[in-house]
Amino acid sequence: MKIYKVLYVALCIVCETETPVQDRISWNLLKKPAVFTRDVQLECTISTEFPCCNEFTRKWSRGRRYDLVVMNGVSLNTAKYKENLNISANTSTLTIYKFSEYDVDIPYECSYGFDSASHILELTEENFEYHPEEMLPYNLTLEGHQVVLNITLMKVYPAPICTAMDGDIDVTDNLIIKNDENGLFLRSNLRFNYTINYVCHTTVEISCRIGQTKFAIVNYSRPCIKEKYDSTVSLVxxxxxxxxxxxxxxxxxxxxxxxxxxxxxxxxxxxxxxxxxxxxxxxxxxxxxxxxNVTPQSVEMQRMSIVQSHEGMDLEPAVKHNVQHSQPLLQSVAKEGNIDTRVVTNKSRKKKKRLKTIQSV
Missing domain, CATH: 1.20.5 (Single alpha-helices involved in coiled-coils or other helix-helix interfaces)
Structure with missing residues (x-):
């Protein structure tokens, strides 16, 4: 057994001058793009020029200090790492469970015997994707004829490229995307403000491509709202x-x-x-x-009636009395009714004479 090992070492020394190490052993990312939070596999290929794969020690190491994680199929952390050996294909595959940001941008090394391959697993847009953790698709907020959307994808990679469609109409101009750094990844804010028309049963769709994967951010089938809107307008x-x-x-x-x-x-x-x-x-x-009413005629008539009622009697006193009493009245009537008092006085004198004549008779 020792003789075989000596011969193998001698053969390796000879081959080292003829065949570069990277041609005898190498590793790469098995499946691209790899997705964060999922399982990621690194595949190490061993040259077919040598017997594989249990003649010498196999190891997987990681980090700046090349910490050992798997040796000959034995994992130091079974919850995180596992080796799959394929002798027919001369490959050793390291599976990294729940790939995270702490598993990228660090060196990994695959070794077999004295040969090893080591390089950094770089975070690139071609090799990795970080998918949104939010529940998709979102529902739109409909305010009359106004469609409003304001969402934030907290962690994505690479930067999303999005489009918005209203049926067959491209309305991407109404979509605003803002990306900010969030550690190794990005935080993306999407704002969509769009005025819809009266067409019924069309679909408003917002889709984003993250790396090579397409996501439906919004897939909203809009019902007929014309009647509802019209009834609301008519009610108002x-x-x-x-x-x-x-x-x-x-x-x-x-x-x-x-x-x-x-x-x-x-x-x-x-x-x-x-x-x-x-x-x-x-x-x-x-x-x-x-x-x-108090006129000279009424006074005369009154006086005549008195004379007639007192015929045969001594009427002189009565006549004198009546004349004396009627004289002020005639004067007042003359003043208010503009009656000439001299005419009244003459008439009264004539009546006195007539009365005297009557008395003498």
């Missing part, structure tokens, strides 16, 4: 009309009440003024009636 219109009509009616009622009040006040003033005037007129009429 009816309410506005009712409010306007109520205001107009209240305004007219107020105006009518004020006009009625003013007419009532004016009428009361007019009636009170008219009543006062009629009272004054009635008083004046009464005085005039009294004054007009």
């Amino acid at each position: 219109t009816v309410r506005v009309m009712i409010i306007v009509c109520s205001i107009v009616i209240i305004f007219y009622i107020t105006v009518l009440l004020r006009m009625n009040y003013r007419l009532h006040v004016k009428r009361n003033k007019y009636l009170s003024t008219k009543t006062d005037g009629s009272n004054q007129e009635s008083k004046t009429d009464d005085r005039n009636n009294d004054d007009t």
